[in-house]
Amino acid sequence: MRLRGPASFTINDECGLLLDAFDLAPVFLMSYNPPYYPGLVESFGFRKVQDLYAFRMAVPETVPRRLATAARRVASHGVVVRKADFSRIDDELEKIHRLHSAAWAENWGAVPLTREEIGALARELLWFADRDLVFLAEHRGEPIGVAVTVPDLNQALRTARGRLLPFGWLRILRQRRRIDAVRVLILGVRSDWRQRGVDAALYARTMAEARRKAYRWGEMSWILESNRAMLEVLASFGAERYKTYRMYDLELAAERCPA
Numbered sequence: 001m002r003l004r005g006p007a008s009f010t011i012n013d014e015c016g017l018l019l020d021a022f023d024l025a026p027v028f029l030m031s032y033n034p035p036y037y038p039g040l041v042e043s044f045g046f047r048k049v050q051d052l053y054a055f056r057m058a059v060p061e062t063v064p065r066r067l068a069t070a071a072r073r074v075a076s077h078g079v080v081v082r083k084a085d086f087s088r089i090d091d092e093l094e095k096i097h098r099l100h101s102a103a104w105a106e107n108w109g110a111v112p113l114t115r116e117e118i119g120a121l122a123r124e125l126l127w128f129a130d131r132d133l134v135f136l137a138e139h140r141g142e143p144i145g146v147a148v149t150v151p152d153l154n155q156a157l158r159t160a161r162g163r164l165l166p167f168g169w170l171r172i173l174r175q176r177r178r179i180d181a182v183r184v185l186i187l188g189v190r191s192d193w194r195q196r197g198v199d200a201a202l203y204a205r206t207m208a209e210a211r212r213k214a215y216r217w218g219e220m221s222w223i224l225e226s227n228r229a230m231l232e233v234l235a236s237f238g239a240e241r242y243k244t245y246r247m248y249d250l251e252l253a254a255e256r257c258p259a
Contacts, residue, residue, distance in 0.1 A: 001251075003250040004249050006247075006248075012113060016245030018031060018037075019038055021242060026154060027152050027219045029183070048248060050108055050247045051224075051245065052222035052225070052244070053231070054220070054222055054241070056239065058216065058217045059207060059211050059218060060211070063204045063207050064238070066237060067203055068204055071197070071201040074137075077139075082136055083131070083136075084131070084136055086131050092136070097113065097118045108224055125150065128153050130182070132212075133149035133209055133213075147184065147186065147202040147203070147206055148186040149182050149218070150182065150185050152181040152182060155178070155179045155180070156179060159174075180215055180217070182215050182219075183219045184218060184221070203237070220234060221243070
């Protein structure tokens, strides 16, 4: 038996201890901790089990050629990348739930989301999501990939300085219009469509829309260190790995565990 973490509350939520880049502000829904935390945790016997990477890049003026070529290739095979239809949110959530269950099932530490959990997450995200940055990839009407990108709301939240009242909420609303960064929160492709350019097509569409809406840079996070395919895709269009988070395990002696 082992104790694994940190996670709040599962791998689908904020997780991992920050190991570097302590001088940089955390992006929305990513964790932060003081520099001494990893050493403190390790002193109690916790050992690394997996690192999680965050990548950053400026939003390019034009979609990189490699991504644009991949997008055209998958389109020629009948793959359509479209914006999610928020007027049919229940139907779209059902597709996203099926995709999440299929695309993330084999990932390290994967915990399947229930339909109720997907619905609760969607309700939380709806009030701050940029609806132009949620995409589904489909083939003959069947969902094969999904990309969800959200504005870095932390830029606005910091202006409230921890207080909503009396005027903090006004500062948040004012600053929200000035947010210049996004986070690619979810990007996944069904296993039978991987390494065929669908992920590149989703990135290409996301970049083009982010540029149209005047976002300046984006974070792609987090990516498992063991996800070589995605790491290669990110490297191919110039994304920079700039933060590392770590998940730990602590082996528990059987005699310590309650029956």
